[in-house]
Amino acid sequence: MRIRDALGGLALFGLGVLCATSAILPRVAFALDAKTLDKNATPLEAFRFGFNAYKQGDKTVAVEALTYAAEKGHAGAQWKLGRMYAEGDGLAKDDVKAFEMFSEVADAHADDNPNGSSARFVSNAFVALGLYYRDGIPNSTVKPDFNRSRQMFAYAASYFGDSDAQLNLARMYYEGQGGERDPKQAVRWAKLAANKGNVGAQALLGHMLFEGEGVSREPVLGLMFLTVARDRSDADDPWIQDMQEQAFSLATETERRTALALADDWLNKNGKPNP
Template sequence: MYKLLSRWREGFSAQGRLQRAMGWLEHEGRAPQGFALLGRLAQEGMVAAQYQVARAYLEGWGAPRSPAEGVRWMHRAATANHAEACFAMALMLLVDPPDGKGADGLLPASLPAGIELWPDPVAATGWAQRAASLGLPDAQALYGYLLACGPDSVRDPEAARQWCARAAQAGCPQGDLGLAVAHLAAEVPGTDPDAVAALNRAAQGGLPTAQYMLGLLHERGWGTARDTGQAALWYGRAAEQGVRPAQARYGALLLHDRADGPRNLLMAETWLRRAALGGDREAAALLGDLHARGEAAIPADHEAVAWYRMAAGHGHALACRMLAVLYQQGRGVAADPDLARAWLERAAELGDVTAMSDLAATLLAGRAEQAATPPARVDFEPAAQAGDPVAMFNLAVSLHEGVGRPVDRVAAAMWMERAARAGVVNAAYWHGRMLLEGDGVATDSAQARQWLEQAATLGLPEACLAAAQLRLEGQGGPRDHAGALALYHKAAAAGRAEAMFSLGALYGGGHDIPPDRAQALRWFLQAAEAGHALAQMMAGRYLARGLAGRVDVSQARHWLEHALAQGLEAARADYAQLAGG
């Protein structure tokens, strides 16, 4: 009888009515009744009911979904210091309002007092602080995270560590994750063992973000031995839980052999596809590579085009350049030089150095050749005026060559210098050559040498050749044959036959380096194989006269004949002497 009376009394208490309303809300047939009872309790001032009404409106439980009403009731409960409501306000203010319509998606009358911006990370931090102070571990973790990585006006690294530690001590995996993030935000990744340990705990606790971050540490060897097997393990766990970057990294790792197993192209393609369809541009570009190289499960050029286009749409420079190649070659699409050119321009705008070189070459070719379909004219000036270094370079080339606008060498020199100073490698080379030749600017061999050597340092073969010649001749600075030798070696490694010939000449003697005839013959032969006429003559001469220690009349005749076939009359005397002998 006592228990019966207790249950009867509880049914009329506020808490009992709340429990009954929540019970009805969970049953589809009685959900409207449950919501109606919640509404009466909320109107009477019951804070817990206000929170539940907010949730019901936001989720559409027992009533039509209404984000505006949900926000209004959540704000009311949070203002009354309901911990979960404060936490919910913090989470909501970190992202777009419900329905993703931005602040304009809510009626102005629906925005509670004090909410003027949305999203508003500063206001979110304030609500997270209230919820954290009320003892909610998840809110303590969020507050610590915002103190570590939020807007500058709220950052407090020491307080961030303290709040995340409190959440972690309460058994909240998000606290360990926040603690790791707080450490990593202030340190070189992986250098703090406490951060790595916290990340391990969060990952073991099942948090996918922590699993992804732990995979990253293992892949890159931050704070732990580099271990692609462990990286793949953690990436895989995070990928299974839908973390898009983890899906992309997992797929990329599966493309290569690892300590824990061989490459798995089929599985790699599966995960890369998931990540790409979720908007990951690197995954889309890798899928394009798989199809373009014929390594996909069912390779197809049209698939390569589709994936590259997806990555290009997200600003992936290399994907843009690969699209240009496919349109140029007519692979997977009809050949279209104009579209090839357009994608090449886009790649160059995004900073692809190879595309910059290719685009400059097409600008020159477009001027020198009369194509059936003229290349599209692109006005680079607006982007150049806005400060885009690649556009500055392309505008300079256009002005220099008269492509799409009248020739103006002075303006070309001005824009070329700007592009060079902004770090465009090709522009540094062009600027150096223009200074050397007085092309649109006063001749200055010292400055020219400086710019050409800068471009050479960055690996441009043409710049290596030009800078080596200046060192060889002592133009714009002191003679430096050893330095020239090093630059010629760099250009030769890039396959430049002129550099190979110059190495042969330098090693042949008469310069400020010890002669080495065997090395000279080796380089002459390499340049001869590459079709360099003078090198063919010198290779023939060396082999005919035994200048490097060995005589080979047959090979000498072979190379001299090749030199003559290219019109090099200087080889005729050597050939005649060989024939007469």
């Protein structure tokens, strides 16, 4: 498998022995009767059934159906259960179990078609693993490991073209986490993500362009990207507003006017992200 070739094997995921999905979650096949889901349902049918139940607010049924599909190796079901564990959404919050579910996805589906239906689940699982390796999980065997974190992001960024992975990889290169600091590589990956409309990447790229780090200094273009990112960000991203305000205070009046006009033009053409 590609993940084993590129990242050095299953042991990379750091679990020692990965728990099988059936060991992580209670077996629920007995509950899949005529009132819920046919016992002969395919993994895809079970996933769709569970996801619809989730959207309708019936998270108990959702967990049952998703677990059924996950035990049969459905990447989307494994991913969704991982998200539910990570967020404490319909299941007790448990980052270790979330980590295990994302590891199941990454190990079994790393070679999936990057343009296929499962790609978004698999790439996001790699991103989630990258974040867990970056920060660690308190009171667990999952310790901060910048090298593995960078590898997770690099795989999702390159093979799946995931913009969140590209942003996180750019930040690790920029900050020198998991290896030497490399602003040029940070610019490269930030550009790829920014071109896909990733807000954080637009802010990082704008900052590097304004400061001339890893790229020739272009204060107008940098302030434009920072302004676009500020206007597209939400309250959870105060660092974006801080960087935009700092650049704005240092720019000349001409640079400000030009950058703001370019930002307005970009926003009029592309709009803000969907809520």
